[in-house]
Amino acid sequence: MKRTKGKKAAILFLLPVIALWGCGTGTKIVKQQKTDIAMGTIIHQTIYVKDSQEQDLTEGVMEQIRMLEQEGLSRRLDTSELYAINSKAGSPEGIDVSEEMMELLKDIWSVSEASEGALDVTIGEVVQLWDIDSYAAGERTDFQLPKEEELKAALEDTGYERVAFKENRILLPENMKLDLGAVGKGITCGKLTEYLEQQKVEGAVISVGGSILTYGSKPDGTPWVVSIIDPENTSDNIGCLTLEGQWCVSTSGSYERYVEVDGVRYHHILNPATGYPSDSGVSSVTVLTKDGLLSDALSTACFVLGEDKGMELAEELDAYVLFVDKEGKLSMSEGMNKYFQAW
Ligand code: ADP
Numbered sequence: 001m002k003r004t005k006g007k008k009a010a011i012l013f014l015l016p017v018i019a020l021w022g023c024g025t026g027t028k029i030v031k032q033q034k035t036d037i038a039m040g041t042i043i044h045q046t047i048y049v050k051d052s053q054e055q056d057l058t059e060g061v062m063e064q065i066r067m068l069e070q071e072g073l074s075r076r077l078d079t080s081e082l083y084a085i086n087s088k089a090g091s092p093e094g095i096d097v098s099e100e101m102m103e104l105l106k107d108i109w110s111v112s113e114a115s116e117g118a119l120d121v122t123i124g125e126v127v128q129l130w131d132i133d134s135y136a137a138g139e140r141t142d143f144q145l146p147k148e149e150e151l152k153a154a155l156e157d158t159g160y161e162r163v164a165f166k167e168n169r170i171l172l173p174e175n176m177k178l179d180l181g182a183v184g185k186g187i188t189c190g191k192l193t194e195y196l197e198q199q200k201v202e203g204a205v206i207s208v209g210g211s212i213l214t215y216g217s218k219p220d221g222t223p224w225v226v227s228i229i230d231p232e233n234t235s236d237n238i239g240c241l242t243l244e245g246q247w248c249v250s251t252s253g254s255y256e257r258y259v260e261v262d263g264v265r266y267h268h269i270l271n272p273a274t275g276y277p278s279d280s281g282v283s284s285v286t287v288l289t290k291d292g293l294l295s296d297a298l299s300t301a302c303f304v305l306g307e308d309k310g311m312e313l314a315e316e317l318d319a320y321v322l323f324v325d326k327e328g329k330l331s332m333s334e335g336m337n338k339y340f341q342a343w
């Protein structure tokens with residue numbers, strides 16, 4: 001028996017649709033909304049702008065996301081900077097990278113170091129061997145477990161500590177492939193924060209798959225409410241976060257993308273130490289921080305580390321974290337307590 005499951009977009013609870021609000025100063029606020037697909041996931045947007053704003057900013061947001069995917073982060077598109085970096089693996093002189101990419105890579109590497117490799121974006125070849133994303137998306141149906149020897153060989157090509165950074169150059173060892181799937185949606189949330197600031201948006205909530213950005217405020221002054229999916233029953237929620245202003249919330253869960261064969265679930269979050277789907281007793285991890293990259297990087301790292309070590313890591317990096325274990329038990333860091341309410 002084989003069952004596959006694609007990514008569920010996190011559900012956002014918003015006030016009922018009202019098209020126009022008065023601000024007391026004569027300025028009206030209008031709501032723009034859109035649901036679309038990019039980066040292999042669903043994007044939901046609600047943006048509040050002054051009615052003098054003529055541009056449809058939801059289109060602008062989609063442009064930003066597609067640009068980031070096509071020019072920067074995609075492992076598959078040959079137009080991206082990541083593709084160029086991977087294609088130079090093994091070259092003794094490495095490759096020049098943009099300032100922006102270098103900054104992202106440095107931030108990712110600092111989480112890899114702090115998590116002792118629980119987050120390791122050099123596992124691209126292992127990710128490709130499993131190819132869970134393609135099966136979960138229904139693009140492939142011929143799932144076979146990777147062979148031990150193949151996994152072992154692919155693991156030998158990985159290791160964040162084997163990558164050299166020299167000024168503006170990066171040098172990957174032969175056959176290594178970077179995969180930014182664990183951080184890409186959070187990076188996007190960070191980039192969109194800058195865009196919303198530039199566009200002088202009043203308030204917005206945007207979900208990029210499992211990473212959700214809140215920004216500014218709603219015209220009626222009520223906070224943003226972000227619900228957290230129940231990993232056991234994904235049409236339900238276990239509770240919600242109540243947030244004011246700019247935040248990023250990322251969830252990594254074994255329910256998001258997986259293949260099930262004879263009752264065994266093979267999901268998309270891998271333990272870089274073994275090459276197999278991580279089995280740390282966790283069903284989902286939600287991380288709340290101001291920084292998009294950090295929230296996404298940590299949600300993956302904490303999933304791999306499990307509750308005790310994951311909690312320590314999140315505290316060390318000033319992020320708030322919520323774990324749901326395989327029995328459905330919730331545990332959270334002290335900071336998370338202030339924002340999360342169980343239902
Ligand atoms: P999602 O992309 O569903 O939000 P995550 O943020 O947890 O979930 O990222 C999982 C993706 O990251 C996988 O699909 C794979 O591409 C990659 N990946 C899996 N395990 C790791 C890991 N331990 N370190 C870095 N990247 C990983």
Ligand code: MG
Nearest residue numbers: 182296299300
């Ligand atoms: Mg992640």
